[in-house]
Amino acid sequence: MNMQRKFDIAIVGGGLVGASLALALAEFELSIALVDRQAFTADKTPFRNSPGHFDPRVSAITPQSKRFLESIAAWDGIAAQRLCPYQHMEVWDGEGTGSIRFSAGEIQQSALGYIIENSVILAALYQAIAQHRNIELLAPWELASIASKEGGVSVLASDGSVLECSLVVAADGANSKLRELAGFETREWDYGHNAIVTTVKTGLPHQATAWQRFMPTGPLAFLPLDGGTKEGGSVGQQHCSIVWSVIPQRAEALMALDDEAFRLALGKAFEYRLGDIEWTDRRFQFPLRQRHAQSYFRDGVVLVGDAAHTIHPLAGQGVNLGLLDARALASEIGRGLEAGRSLNDERILERYQRDRKGHNMSMMWLMEGFKHLFAEQAPPVTWLRNLGLSTVDNFSLLKNQLAKQAMGID
Template sequence: MGRGVLKLEQRQEKGRPLSRLHCDDGSLVSAPLIIAADGGNSRLRDLAGFETREWDYGQKAIVTTIRTRKPHDRTALQRFLTTGPLAFLPLAEAADTPQGHYCSIVWSADDPCADELMAGDECAFNARLSRAMEGAFGGVEWSDTRYVFPLRQRHAKRYVERNVVLVGDAAHTIHPLAGQGVNLGMLDVVALAEEIEAGAAARRFPEDPLILSRYQRRRIGPNLAMMGMMEGFKRGFGEQSLAVRLLRNVGLSSVNRFGPLRKALARKALGI
């Protein structure tokens, strides 16, 4: 709706909790259940008084769209550099663009490296990116406007405060190296919808504490487990010790060769 929230009021009305949101355009929004899905810097989370555990990764994520000299053949690519991971995601073809040449990239880099990459012009950035991707897809011939975001891990100690419930990045943010943030967010939404639907079948209101506590129990454990796994990946791929790098590479090669384990890990990542 394009509105910001300035103030949150919570009260009881006719035996049910009611939250009232004061928006920056002067309007008021009232509801018995507020679902905060407003991102990692959630204003609703802060207004509702949720406590979080968080720390900086000391990295920034640079995001942009690029055009490669050769077709990407719908191939996703990831490089683990000494300064952080670099991911290429092929974009769908469009009628007015060259077929299969556009990718979205997320380049997570240590703060000094990220600042240097952002300071350079397009030509310098494209050259650095082409070297980092080791000439894959023929290198980069064009890049769009670059955007940069500080990387921070954050997890709410609780997902429910009275009649406000957190989902997605409002509840948890993790490093983007494996693209798991969106999967966790969608699994949150599915779990909350299922609990509300089950509650409705039992003639319970959506904001019933029993419904919301069931959602919280279902999601906190899996989210923390995935966050711990991604933290391990981040540290493992950032480690430059020869012994650690050798062990890491042997482990990944073994997983890649063993189909059932590879598929099991993929299913775990997808939450199925």
């Protein structure tokens, strides 16, 4: 194939962030190409009809992200499948006595957030995209090279086809090839952690609570899964998605265990808060790397989501930051169009960068700080940490303010 097509905007990467951005832009009179190396299959929810089986990749979606997903007409499609609203969050120090518990009721909210399988969110996004004639899906489509020229960018696929666009968005994830081809510089370092993710069944119900134990070796999270198909429903409540971040050698050892030995190790690491671990699904492992692009745009290419920043999953913020990028970029493009500007006008992209870069960076530093704080085993630090957690827990004004910030409520 050797085809040349013209679009106003090409979004490379149709994951959670790229697909959301396409929807947010759809209201403008723009022709949008959404391309991905993976085929967009009709059914992205292979787990939907199998109770007790869940997508190993899930996201903790904040109320702020929920509002954005509502605004792009994707939330109803999610709620019609399955999600688990969580009302509480319990965080404790594995090396001491400090703990903190957040509750939605204390800040007059119905939920602190929602644990949703990534495939459920994607299915809803693509259902919504199908309603828009100005979004064209091209997949499987593999990025090969790009060439910037006066007034736009040519994007070449490995099959020889070319997309001519005014603006190209890199939404192709943490190892973004587009970011590399366009010559963006990044600041990056290893967290020295690998994350093991899987689904587990626990002896006791999860109580609509997101649980996190901090250990010197890394955090272990249990995220509630089966809260019912609709908001507020409750079915089963014994399945959780776990994210266990540990140093790579320990991760290899845990991955090598048979299911029974893994269940025992997991139960012990989680201090049996939800009883014994009765069952675990297949395990997956992800190396964790922190990465932040030094600039979010150059030569008609703009970065969003994990292509711009990758962050430790300990606070479940990665997708949420990416959705805020999508919302901000669409809003700045809308404002620029109203002012009669071209899509690659640097004033639009500069405003987007100003809106998002500082916020993303502060979240990354916070995660880095948490990691170091809980890795420290010296007695004065553990004492202060325990005191700090318990003090915040007893000081409801500060605690509620922290919860509101994490949820994106002003």
